[in-house]
Amino acid sequence: xxxxxxxxxxxxxxxxxxxxxxxxxxxxxxxxxxxxxxxxxxxxxxxxxxxxxxxxxxxxxxxxxxxxxxxxxxxxxxxxxxxxxxxxxxxxxxxxxxxxxxxxxxxxxxxxxxxxxxxxxxxxxxxxxxxxxxxxxxxxxxxxxxxxxxxxxxxxxxxxxxxxxxxxxxxxxxxxxxxxxxxxxxxxxxxxxxxxxxxxxxxxxxxxxxxxxxxxxxxxxxxxxxxxxxxxxxxxxxxxxxxxxxxxxxxxxxxxxxxxxxxxxxxxxxxxxxxxxxxxxxxxxxxxxxxxxxxxxxxxxxxxxxxxxxxxxxxxxxxxxxxxxxxxxxxxxxxxxxxxxxxxxxxxxxxxxxxxxxxxxxxxxxxxxxxxxxxxxxxxxxxxxxxxxxxxxxxxxxxxxxxxxxxxxxxxxxxxxxxxxxxxxxxxxxxxxxxxxxxxxxxxxxxxxxxxxxxxxxxxxx
Amino acid sequence: xxxxxxxxxxxxxxxxxxxxxxxxxxxxxxxxxxxxxxxxxxxxxxxxxxxxxxxxxxxxxxxxxxxxxxxxxxxxxxxxxxxxxxxxxxxxxxxxxxxxxxxxxxxxxxxxxxxxxxxxxxxxxxxxxxxxxxxxxxxxxxxxxxxxxxxxxxxxxxxxxxxxxxxxxxxxxxxxxxxxxxxxxxxxxxxxxxxxxxxxxxxxxxxxxxxxxxxxxxxxxxxxxxxxxxxxxxxxxxxxxxxxxxxxxxxxxxxxxxxxxxxxxxxxxxxxxxxxxxxxxxxxxxxxxxxxxxxxxxxxxxxxxxxxxxxxxxxxxxxxxxxxxxx
Numbered sequence: 001x002x003x004x005x006x007x008x009x010x011x012x013x014x015x016x017x018x019x020x021x022x023x024x025x026x027x028x029x030x031x032x033x034x035x036x037x038x039x040x041x042x043x044x045x046x047x048x049x050x051x052x053x054x055x056x057x058x059x060x061x062x063x064x065x066x067x068x069x070x071x072x073x074x075x076x077x078x079x080x081x082x083x084x085x086x087x088x089x090x091x092x093x094x095x096x097x098x099x100x101x102x103x104x105x106x107x108x109x110x111x112x113x114x115x116x117x118x119x120x121x122x123x124x125x126x127x128x129x130x131x132x133x134x135x136x137x138x139x140x141x142x143x144x145x146x147x148x149x150x151x152x153x154x155x156x157x158x159x160x161x162x163x164x165x166x167x168x169x170x171x172x173x174x175x176x177x178x179x180x181x182x183x184x185x186x187x188x189x190x191x192x193x194x195x196x197x198x199x200x201x202x203x204x205x206x207x208x209x210x211x212x213x214x215x216x217x218x219x220x221x222x223x224x225x226x227x228x229x230x231x232x233x234x235x236x237x238x239x240x241x242x243x244x245x246x247x248x249x250x251x252x253x254x255x256x257x258x259x260x261x262x263x264x265x266x267x268x269x270x271x272x273x274x275x276x277x278x279x280x281x282x283x284x285x286x287x288x289x290x291x292x293x294x295x296x297x298x299x300x301x302x303x304x305x306x307x308x309x310x311x312x313x314x315x316x317x318x319x320x321x322x323x324x325x326x327x328x329x330x331x332x333x334x335x336x337x338x339x340x341x342x343x344x345x346x347x348x349x350x351x352x353x354x355x356x357x358x359x360x361x362x363x364x365x366x367x368x369x370x371x372x373x374x375x376x377x378x379x380x381x382x383x384x385x386x387x388x389x390x391x392x393x394x395x396x397x398x399x400x401x402x403x404x405x406x407x408x409x410x411x412x413x414x415x416x417x418x419x420x421x422x423x424x425x426x427x428x429x430x431x432x433x434x435x436x437x438x439x440x441x442x443x444x445x446x447x448x449x450x451x452x453x454x455x456x457x458x459x460x461x462x
Numbered sequence: 463x464x465x466x467x468x469x470x471x472x473x474x475x476x477x478x479x480x481x482x483x484x485x486x487x488x489x490x491x492x493x494x495x496x497x498x499x500x501x502x503x504x505x506x507x508x509x510x511x512x513x514x515x516x517x518x519x520x521x522x523x524x525x526x527x528x529x530x531x532x533x534x535x536x537x538x539x540x541x542x543x544x545x546x547x548x549x550x551x552x553x554x555x556x557x558x559x560x561x562x563x564x565x566x567x568x569x570x571x572x573x574x575x576x577x578x579x580x581x582x583x584x585x586x587x588x589x590x591x592x593x594x595x596x597x598x599x600x601x602x603x604x605x606x607x608x609x610x611x612x613x614x615x616x617x618x619x620x621x622x623x624x625x626x627x628x629x630x631x632x633x634x635x636x637x638x639x640x641x642x643x644x645x646x647x648x649x650x651x652x653x654x655x656x657x658x659x660x661x662x663x664x665x666x667x668x669x670x671x672x673x674x675x676x677x678x679x680x681x682x683x684x685x686x687x688x689x690x691x692x693x694x695x696x697x698x699x700x701x702x703x704x705x706x707x708x709x710x711x712x713x714x715x716x717x718x719x720x721x722x723x724x725x726x727x728x729x730x731x732x733x734x735x736x737x738x739x740x741x742x743x744x745x746x747x748x749x750x751x752x753x754x755x756x757x758x759x760x761x762x763x764x765x766x767x768x769x770x771x772x773x774x775x776x777x778x779x780x781x782x783x784x785x786x787x788x789x
Contacts, residue, residue, distance in 0.1 A: 070748055101726070288750070
């Protein structure tokens with residue numbers, strides 16, 4: 001009877017000691033670090049009245065914690081590396097942490113009184129919500145001045161809530177791109193379309209020729225299944241009806257089942273007919289949007305409309321835009337009315353407090369220097385691959401971007417009409433809810449575009 | 463202790479094997495289930511473990527192979543297998559490393575298992591064998607705490623960890639600090655404190671039911687021999703309760719090791735204190751670019767509970783024997 005008891009007690013003691021060791025280690029390090037934060041904050045707030053100007057100033061080791069949804073190796077690694085290098089020159093200890101469920105967790109953290117110093121918002125709608133609830137602070141004057149210097153209002157305005165600037169644009173995704181393989185086009189004598197009519201004619205011709213399908217489409221993306229469909233619809237609204245209708249639609253000044261919107265949805269569904277689409281998962285809704293990179297690379301389809309970050313999904317060693325056999329390139333998703341509209345998305349950094357250190361970091365994140373350093377670092381982390389990062393900040397050195405990425409920047413700068421991803425601006429119940437789910441039903445053929453639009457309209461929060 | 467005469471233990475109701483025709487719907491269903499043929503059971507076992515096996519197979523395949531074809535292709539091309547995924551996940555220097563978070567998971571799961579067991583076994587003994595006033599009502603109160611879901615207490619608890627609890631008195635403008643600010647937000651301590659607290663009602667309930675079922679004569683004999691409560695608890699109750707302690711330890715360890723919600727709330731945005739579950743959730747990356755690492759990460763995460771299960775399993779069996787053969 002005794003020996004098992006002794007053994008059990010011994011195991012318990014060993015485990016308890018291990019636990020105590022781990023626990024105390026963690027705790028002491030955190031306690032130490034919070035101590036410095038408090039001290040440094042006191043120092044920096046004291047000095048903030050004297051040195052709000054751009055002059056380099058030492059924050060004496062103040063800690064700044066940034067969180068956001070970007071959590072990839074190259075992205076998170078590059079943000080950390082760039083900010084930490086810069087922070088060292090200012091006596092700032094900056095950490096970036098990515099979080100898969102950032103949009104949900106940030107609510108808990110704000111309610112619990114434990115938010116980070118800076119959050120990177122992927123959706124302007126969410127940022128506006130937080131601004132109106134006074135959870136995030138308006139930017140200091142030096143930060144807004146820096147934004148004016150480096151960003152066109154086309155981008156910064158989305159983080160302007162009721163006339164007050166709350167967010168710093170830090171990243172731009174260009175969505176109006178079609179990925180293709182030039183040598184496959186050449187072999188069949190296809191030409192890159194420059195108008196939308198040419199695009200539809202090309203799709204028709206490819207379908208009639210047999211062989212690979214014209215388009216690869218997949219809209220599966222876990223709980224966000226359906227978002228590529230919302231992107232396509234937005235592209236069509238922007239092309240068919242222009243920027244004003246687009247704004248009215250996003251702001252719900254025209255209803256969701258307006259004939260114009262239904263027509264845009266119908267155009268998309270028409271292009272996505274069985275003859276036109278290859279979907280590796282059997283049907284569009286069951287195919288992960290990322291899996292199509294492999295299909296395009298394998299020559300199962302000719303074209304794939306997807307955003308600039310899509311480069312990361314191609315198999316290792318894929319060549320981009322260098323003229324070699326099998327290289328992948330992009331062309332601009334052509335327009336109808338000659339205004340070259342682009343659909344963009346992006347992220348915005350905002351401060352949960354207005355400490356001088358927080359604002360100093362936000363000021364730096366708005367600069368072209370931050371964007372190009374991050375791009376260079378991210379390319380380095382990927383051993384020279386396409387970074388997937390893009391920034392529309394003015395004054396970047398274009399040579400940090402690779403030829404294909406420079407093409408993205410050219411498309412961005414040539415466009416006269418730029419609009420932010422509409423579903424990200426709509427209320428979450430629609431933009432991250434019914435627009436995805438009912439859109440998926442329409443793609444599956446369970447609903448007509450009209451019926452789907454009617455039901456989405458009914459779900460719009462009153 | 464070895465002086466008293468052995469007490470014949472109650473053998474319990476004896477099952478009559480086919481003695482009389484079984485009556486009642488329960489007995490009939492039981493009979494049907496018991497007669498299911500072995501091969502059918504094996505089929506079900508295979509069906510159930512197939513997804514796990516697929517995950518295991520995928521964990522040895524490269525990113526491009528995972529994207530291009532299903533896991534069953536591992537049988538046709540064993541030369542495509544690779545250990546790279548495990549290397550990436552276990553490499554302590556890489557950004558996709560799980561090693562730090564594994565330590566955090568231990569720092570959470572071990573105290574969150576030991577503390578409730580220690581406290582609950584004392585409490586269960588007291589509830590079962592010490593006759594103090596209000597014992598029954600206190601026990602009812604403790605057990606009724608089982609009905610409180612952990613989720614509703616998460617944010618209040620987080621606020622408590624962030625800023626303590628303060629009571630401001632009206633009229634005299636005075637604030638009394640009930641619980642000071644221990645600055646626990648974003649630490650593993652906050653996580654295991656929460657786990658330990660919420661495990662107590664169930665632990666007390668489970669251990670009480672076991673400990674109160676020990677034969678009363680044993681305790682009387684021990685008292686006659688001059689043992690006090692602590693001696694009885696330490697030399698008699700604990701050794702006899704090893705099986706139930708081990709059972710609870712297995713449950714509690716697995717629950718805390720696999721927990722995502724509590725850790726996610728309490729650790730919040732502190733990247734240095736996240737356990738493996740949260741690390742794995744973030745591993746896939748933006749738009750699932752690194753999804754190919756998930757199968758191997760899942761097996762690294764699952765390895766520890768399996769190990770704990772097999773280690774404690776031994777105590778399970780030995781404890782049962784120790785209980786039946788008087789020492």
